Amino acid sequence: MNTWSAAVLIARKDLNLYRRDRTGLLLGLLLPILLVAVFGSVMKFAFGGEGGIPRVTIWVCDEDDTAASQKFIAALREVSMLSVQPRVKQEARTAEDLRSLVVDGEAHHALVVGKGFGEALANATEPQLTLVRDPGRHMESRLIGIGLMQAMMSAGDGKSMSWMMGSMMQRFGMSDEGVDRMRTGMDVIQNLIGMFASGSEPKLRAPDAGDVDTKRIDMTSMFEQMVPVTKEDVSPPARPKNLGFQLAQSVSGMTVMMLMFGLMACSSMLLIERDQGTLRRLLVSRAPRHAVLLGKFLFCFIVGMIQLLVLFAFGELVFSIGAFRDPLTLLALSVTWAAAATSFGILISVWAKTAKQAEGVSTLLILVMAALGGCWFPIQMADLPWYGEVITRSTLTYWAMEGFQGMFWHQKSWTDPVMLRSMGVLWGFVVIAGGLSWRLWRRRFAGT
């Protein structure tokens, strides 16, 4: 027999074996399809804005309630990169409601259209706009700035352009005389905006106004600042200054996801005990049979806690994330998440018939839950339909992320209702998964 024939024979044999492992085969084929479907859907909703720009949620309150303010808000709803809340048919919120949302971390930006907005617009003067915001959300801030400009231009019937530009240039230090001269160059600016909207790189040149402090002009953020708004920053006082939202998101996301991956070994532990025969010996021993399952849970839980401790210590050491600011909250969250992730691993362990099945299903679920739960990017950014909201909230990772982000970013304590809710959901899972695991364990392993 030559090498090629032997190789073909071996490959045929392996293909036959592969075909016979139906669960493995199904996982092998379904895994990529499912992952593409999940990630594709999430990305579609997350980056569904024009040109693939993420859609940013902004809450709006119309205190002016005039035709002009309504037109402005309607124009804001048309901006593809924004998702305006509350939606048209939903109940309007007051300015105080919106402030509470930002304070509680339920929203990161809220716009209050003040009284006199319509009148100011008619007189081509600066209207009263207040932006309540979480100052750490830089990316969203910039996108909202651009969105406000688009809406204002659209709603202002061309009248708003002059005061917007004038106001902006005054902030950059231009004199009144210069502002007047600049207005003559509006056509040029309009052209630039057109180029920006089409996605091409604008070749900007400072207007020939003479007395502008060009050092103060940040051309990359020029459009974001065009609509003058009164900024009202709301952030927890204890939040470390160097902690950016993306860093907090990364630390939380990686912590949540890596713990699940770290505990993947849980999912095949019982199967290994069974295959090497030690499980029979343990079951015949004097020890209560449920102690075997509890022992596995305990081991994985301890390993999980150590992993979390190492991750947080590293985060604190390298990034100064303020992990140990509130030790009680950190402990409560860590215990909760380690217990939930362990329960997940144990449930897979008692369900799977082979180690291959256990590993395949664990990988699939961990990746899907990580994406849907917001471990990779803030899922709140995605403008999800109702069923998307239901699906994301059905994942363990969503609630874990809510907890860890609540602690790191919003600096919430474990007694905060949001934190209690997320921990409550996770403990609910621990109880349900524990019950299911127990039943499966008795039926499939313990023989009782």
Place this chain on the structure above:
Amino acid sequence: MTEPADLLVVDELRYSYGERVAVKSASLTCRRGEILGLLGPNGAGKTTLLSCIAGLLTGFGGKLTFDGKPFLPADDAGSRARLGLVPQELALYSEMTAKENLAFFARMQGVPSANVAAAVQRGLDLSGLVDRKDDRVSSYSGGMKRRLNLAVGDMHAPDLLLLDEPTTGVDPQSRNHLFECLLGLREQGRTMIYTSHYMEEVQRLCDRIVIVNEGVVIGVGTTEELCKQAGSAEGNLEQAFLAMTGRSLRDES
């Protein structure tokens, strides 16, 4: 009060895996201080029978009596403490040393902390692994692992030791060592149920033999009694076994 002579009584035990009947009706007694051999072709139901006795399988029909009392090891840790199991697989933690394996299983069997060291020493003596006690099991030969497998099953000096083909894949020296260990335990008055495919092993070790075929006990007695029952040459257990169970090939499912 005198102890009953029969340590274990299995009365019309029945067990099915779904539709497939593994044990149709098995009745046997294991007397105190004897080694009872359990012989049968592949798929005869020996391991199922042993698993029912050990409490690894539940939902079986019939009755188990231990020391004159109903025996439910699956539900009662106290009952399980009276059993020791030496499974067919090498049920050991290969990345732990012999000493660590012995100590772990001694504790799992409820040996008091103060007595664990003595139990470990007894296990090391029994397995002949005193010199290699601190080596990982993964570095042992097949025979050494088998010896340790036996010692672990006997850590807590159980009333009844269940041995499921304990000499599989063992060289003659280690097999002989295992036999001597088992005979030594019998000398101490210990009771054992021993399953094997090797007739000479059963003939050498066992006081009485139970032959199981297709889930039914078809013969019980000493080698001589079984040979007489089968009408085969005196002392040839293999001939008696074949005469009773037939010569057709058996396949385990």
